[in-house]
Amino acid sequence: MYQTPLGLKQVLTTPLQPIQWPRLTGNQQAWIKRDDLNHPRIQGNKWHKLRLNMLAAQQAGCAGLLTFGGAHSNHIAATAAAAYDYGMAATGIIRGDELSDNQQAWSATLKNAVALGMTFEFVSRSHYRQRNQADWMAKWHAVYPNYYVIPEGGSNDLAITAMADVMAQINDQCPDWTHLLCAVGTGATLAGLAKAAPNKTTINKAVWGIASLKQAEHLIPQIETWVGQPQSNWRLLSGLGNTPFHGGGYGKTTPEITAMQQQFEQHNDLLLDPIYNAKVVYAFDHLLAHNAFPEDSRIIIYHSGGLQGRSD
Ligand SMILES: Cc1ncc(COP(=O)(O)O)c(C=O)c1O
The missing domain is CATH 3.40.50.1100 (Rossmann fold)
Incomplete structure (x- = not known):
C-alpha cells in the first residue's frame, strides 16, 4: 500500500x-x-489547488469528492490520486458520453484514475455545458449527497489561497x-x-x-x-x-x-x-x-x- x-x-x-x-x-x-x-503524485499547481479543498472536505466529514473534467484533464488525474492517497471516495463527471461503454478509447488519465478508485459519470458535451447551472448541480448533489464539490480545474477560493x-x-x-x-x-x-x-x-x-x-x-x-x-x-x-x-x-x-x-x-x-x-x-x-x-x-x-x- x-x-x-x-x-x-x-x-x-x-x-x-x-x-x-x-x-x-x-x-x-x-x-x-x-x-x-x-x-x-499530485504535482505542481494541482497539489496546491487540492490540498486545502481536501482538508475542508475531511473537516466537513464529506463522504467523497465530486468534480468535473475532460478525458485528458490533469485535474481529474490529480483528484483521483489525492482521493486515493488521503482515503476519500471520488467521482469524476466526464465530458463525452461516447466513452461510457468504450473503455478501449479511454485516455491514460482515465485508466489511471479508475485504477485509483475514481468512478465516472459520462455525460454528453451538451449536458456538460450546463455544469454552471444551479439545477444541473442540484441533480448531482441529489445523486451524491454529502460529496464535496470541486469545480472544473480545481479552481476556487481555497485553491487561490x-x-x-x-x-x-x-x-x-x-x-x-x-x-x-x-x-x-x-x-x-x-x-x-x-x-x-x-x-x-x-x-x-x-x-x-x-x-x-x-x-x-x-x-x-x-x-x-x-x-x-x-x-x-x-x-x-x-x-x-x-x-x-x-x-x-x-x-x-x-x-x-x-x-x-x-x-x-x-x-x-x-x-x-x-x-x-x-x-x-x-x-x-x-x-x-x-x-x-x-x-x-x-x-x-x-x-x-x-x-x-x-x-x-
Ligand atoms: C500542469 C498545469 N499547469 C497549469 C494549469 C493552469 O492552471 P489554471 O487552471 O489555474 O490556470 C493547469 C490546469 O489546471 C495544469 O494542469
Missing part, C-alpha cells in the same frame, strides 16, 4: 533552479521554480524577482500568485500568465475577481505580435513549441508537459527575443507540473 508522504498542511520547499538558456543576456537572470517536485505558499517560497528564494511566468488554463494559478505577490516593494514585480488556450481574454473578469484588482501586477499574455503562445488552442501544439520544449528540457535537465509548461517556455524565449524584459530582469518560470499529460 502506498504510504502518503505529506500531510494536507505540509508544503515542501521546492528548488529554484537557475535556467540555462542561450538567449539570456549577461545581466538578465532566470530560474525555474520546480513545483513539479512538490508531491510524489493555497498559491500564497508558493509565492512565500519564491520571495524567500529570490526576493528581487521581477517577472514570474506561469501557465493559464482557468487563470486561478495566475490569480493566486498575483494576489499573494508583494506589491509594495521598491522593485517592480509582475506575474505574467501565458494562455494555453485560444481567446483567453474571456478569463480576465474572473481573474480580476479572484485577484481583487484589475491587471496591475499581473497580465494575461496570449501572444506577441503575430505569434500566439497557445499553439493553436487548448491541447494543441506546433512543431516550433515542441522543438523549444525539447531544447529547454535538454539545457535544463528536466521535463515539461506539452499542454501548459511547454507553451510558457516558448513564450519565455519569444519574449526574450523581442526584448520584452528590461535589463537586469530577474525572471522566474513557475513549473506547474502536469507531467502525467506526457503519456496521454
